[in-house]
Amino acid sequence: MRSTDGSWRFLPMIPHAYAATPAAGIPWEIGGRLVTVLCDLVLVLLVGRLARPGQEAMRRFQHACSPLAVMVAAVHGQVEPVSLMFLAGAYLMARTDRGLAAGVLFGLALSAKSRPIILLPVILLMLSGRRHGVAALLASGTVPLLFFVTLPLTAGTPFSRLPEVLAMLRRVRPIVGEWGRTAWLTGGNRSLEPAYATFGQVPIYSVLAAVFWLWRRADPIDLTTAMLLGFMVVTPRLGAQYLLWFVPFLVARPPRWGQHALGACAIWAGLGYVFLAQFDHASWGYHHSWWAMSSILVIALLILAMPWKHRVSSHSRAQQKARLLASASVTTAS
Known part of the structure; x- marks a missing residue:
């Protein structure tokens, strides 16, 4: 990372996923959208699990046919479907009181995009008992932290520049x-x-x-x-x-x-x-x-x-x- 200006404000999980497609010989025009489209397909299944009983098939069909989802995943190739896939999984784990699993999935959602952080109180509210809540809270913070501290190994970022990377991740672009x-x-x-x-x-x-x-x-x-x-x-x-x-x-x-x-x-x-x-x-x-x-x-x-x-x-x-x-x-x- 040579400059924070114009750089992706993501933890390395997403760049690694995108880099895997050219490494496999898939052209960027396809590979750049392959990750997001596959995640959106998984999200279709998860939406059915989140729906009211008896409405699962209808809600899966509606999300699969959502023009907005198709444009974001297949036309724009933005990372929202990746983060949403992990976020929906975290909700399903929290619904069954699996605090650690909910926290790990929520941490992966955060690693793809920081926006889910506003929903952490909802995840904690869904869990019963302090033990499940503490496990989810610790796991949700540990996963993105691991992606961050391993930047020198995975992305070649010098340790001395980690504070600069952290400042970049926290910065809101005023556009x-x-x-x-x-x-x-x-x-x-x-x-x-x-x-x-x-x-x-x-x-x-x-x-x-x-x-x-x-x-x-x-x-x-x-x-x-x-x-x-x-x-x-x-x-x-x-x-x-x-x-x-x-x-x-x-x-x-x-x-x-x-x-x-x-x-x-x-x-x-x-x-x-x-x-x-x-x-x-x-x-x-x-x-x-x-x-x-x-x-x-x-x-x-x-x-x-x-x-x-x-x-x-x-x-x-x-x-x-x-x-x-x-x-x-x-x-x-x-």
């Missing part, structure tokens, strides 16, 4: 103007605005904390959907590929406006991936302006698509009803 309010502030033009990006962290953390509190008794999938949608609503910077983050969870347990939101995201991202790609630089800038500013309409649907009517899970409702019946019985007996 705004493609999504939501910052698109309107910049007139739909991509711009380096550190102030917008830095101040934007305040509403992100505030909204995440509020959503976690409001949906704390919901099914973990609904809680996750609410947190990811809340993040997308207030984030000051966004690439079209980031919209994929909530798709597996929204597909697994779709709320009332879920399908409308998925359709709007697919259309908006498709305009970016397909329509804008045909123009030269000058024309691209003109069309990019209205495309970025139109994201405010997508955000409105994301707000509607939050699982407002599922803030309490059926299990929690059953427990509450049982407590009320027990209290009533005691009162009658008295």
